[in-house]
Amino acid sequence: MSLRSIFLFAPAETGSAQAGPSALAIDLARNHGATLTAFVVPLDVTTPGRDTDAAAVAQGIAEAARTAGVDCQTVTSHSHAMTVHEAICQQARLHDLIVTGTDDSSMLSERNIAEHLLFESGRPVLLVPQSHGAGAGGSQAAVAWDSTAAAARALGDAVALLDLDAADFLTISGEKDLPADLAESLLVTTSARRGLTARHSVAELGSRSIAAALQDEAHARGAALLVMGGFGHSNLRRWVLGSATSDLFAGLTMPVLLSR
Structure with missing residues (x-):
């Protein structure tokens, strides 16, 4: 088995293509010839403009992936017939590896999503500090x-x-x-x-x-x-x-x- 497909969860509030989970996911996808699916949604749904933030973060990730030669798909919305946890897990189960962070600054946090993915996705989860640059230490x-x-x-x-x-x-x-x-x-x-x-x-x-x-x-x-x-x-x-x-x-x- 080899790494063919990576799922990235990048919340609109903390997602950045320059560092953290997004940068490492792009780096891994490039090094392994894998595809990347970036799920970018706001966790704070009470603050106006979060959907616009999500679109901007998704665009930044897509542009960084394209520059790296990575086939990247971005997702910025989900069916409201399910919770955001369920929507993320439903897509994450289809991939080889999940990449996410552990920010815990809000009630519905990145950490909360990461815990859910660990228990419910059935896939390995790569946790990445937001301050981490690209690169996972080679082999x-x-x-x-x-x-x-x-x-x-x-x-x-x-x-x-x-x-x-x-x-x-x-x-x-x-x-x-x-x-x-x-x-x-x-x-x-x-x-x-x-x-x-x-x-x-x-x-x-x-x-x-x-x-x-x-x-x-x-x-x-x-x-x-x-x-x-x-x-x-x-x-x-x-x-x-x-x-x-x-x-x-x-x-x-x-x-x-x-x-x-």
């Missing part, structure tokens, strides 16, 4: 590894979609009980058989949150992308996130690929 990433099914799914998505050829497996001790079979030799040798150069390291949690520790350790190893499993469950359509995932949404400092 090397840090992988949060605890031998869970979610971590395995995230690794598989990253290898298949992003053409990874090297990975730093990161295990954070002191946050939860870890399986006894976290054998470094098994990780390295099995990864090599699938064409992935790997190394494994363990870091202490200390006083950091698990999300901060993972991102700190990923940065320290020169990775520009963190890959991890997304944890949590839906309960009467209210999102209850695991601690690592919740902290990550609140304190994103680098692009993070989440799968569940």
Whole structure:
């Protein structure tokens, strides 16, 4: 499997083709020869002129994609027979990868949409800080590894979609009980058989949150992308996130690929 189709959610309030999720999505589409669909709608529907803002953001993304040689389609409206969450998920499910941010400055926020996409789209979600420039760190990433099914799914998505050829497996001790079979030799040798150069390291949690520790350790190893499993469950359509995932949404400092 390869990356053929990218879905970008870019709210009218924060979307920009010059940085953040939009810039990285365009960069990924160019590097992988993928198509890009940008869903650009206002989240603040009470302020006049937001539709005009959405059209301007969509035009900026389309022009930047065209300059990069990327086949880009923009969507700036949806059927009011469904909620904006439902409309976004309906389209996102048709693509290989979802790219979005985690801004949380309004009640119906980008973070709220991102959480919904993680649980309801069935697709891997790439979270990108708004301050991030284009580029996702090439073919090397840090992988949060605890031998869970979610971590395995995230690794598989990253290898298949992003053409990874090297990975730093990161295990954070002191946050939860870890399986006894976290054998470094098994990780390295099995990864090599699938064409992935790997190394494994363990870091202490200390006083950091698990999300901060993972991102700190990923940065320290020169990775520009963190890959991890997304944890949590839906309960009467209210999102209850695991601690690592919740902290990550609140304190994103680098692009993070989440799968569940």
